[in-house]
């Protein structure tokens with residue numbers, strides 16, 4: 001049984017269609033990346049999975065419970081952890097009190113262990129917390145009852161790079177323990193390091209659903225060649241050459257065709273230097289999002 005199953009899910013807010021017939025499944029024991037620029041519909045999907053919003057059409061199940069069946073969902077949610085994008089802890093109480101409250105609601109068998117990895121100043125009131133400390137408190141809260149499924153909405157926002165990496169390592173270890181992680185993000189590079197599969201949402205529609213390796217393979221290779229400009233302008237006519245940038249000393253492009261064809265073509269020219277590398281994930285996403293939206297999303301990353 002999949003941990004999450006979403007079937008033709010549509011959600012409208014008045015005239016705004018935030019989700020348009022979205023379908024996907026998250027298998028038990030995987031880290032599933034849920035990606036999209038701001039406003040794509042990620043939070044709407046998560047809030048529907050948690051029973052906080054009613055679908056306009058279609059539906060979903062979480063750990064086998066229909067999200068429209070309140071009673072079944074309440075039972076299932078005991079085995080679910082949730083880290084919202086906006087945390088909203090009471091600013092007047094200490095971190096310790098926040099955790100006591102959550103422990104009394106759902107249990108806290110992993111609380112101590114988590115407080116050693118993620119280290120917010122528990123004796124201080126939340127109003128004195130940096131955004132990174134507040135995020136760490138949220139992470140402890142989401143995992144402390146050892147849930148089978150954890151839903152994370154932009155989990156690393158506010159964390160410094162070192163803590164981000166510790167968090168990513170922690171999440172990978174959770175998968176090894178058989179847990180399922182739903183990882184919503186618009187930080188593209190982090191998804192590559194952590195997730196097994198990704199669903200990409202754009203304007204409320206699921207535009208792709210595949211494993212991260214395939215996504216990268218389909219993205220082709222980035223090729224930077226130092227050569228004279230006349231040869232460079234001939235090279236761009238080769239099938240599979242896209243996203244071309246000309247430089248005074250040569251050319252850079254993404255190549256999505258057969259490698260043999262590229263090597264044959266290159267052998268015809270006088271090449272001073274060549275560098276072939278994986279394109280940044282951001283470039284791959286250009287094909288899914290369109291340039292404006294990637295630029296818009298990046299500024300938040």
Ligand SMILES: Nc1ncnc2c1ncn2[C@@H]1O[C@H](COP(=O)(O)OP(=O)(O)OP(=O)(O)O)[C@@H](O)[C@H]1O
Pocket residue numbers: 013016017018036037038039040041042043044045085186
């Ligand atoms: N309560 C609401 N009323 C009206 N429109 C809403 C409401 N909540 C969200 N929307 C709209 O629905 C769309 C999807 O929003 P949603 O918050 O789900 O996107 P998101 O992918 O989570 O974005 P972000 O990364 O910025 O949080 C957006 O166009 C948003 O403006």
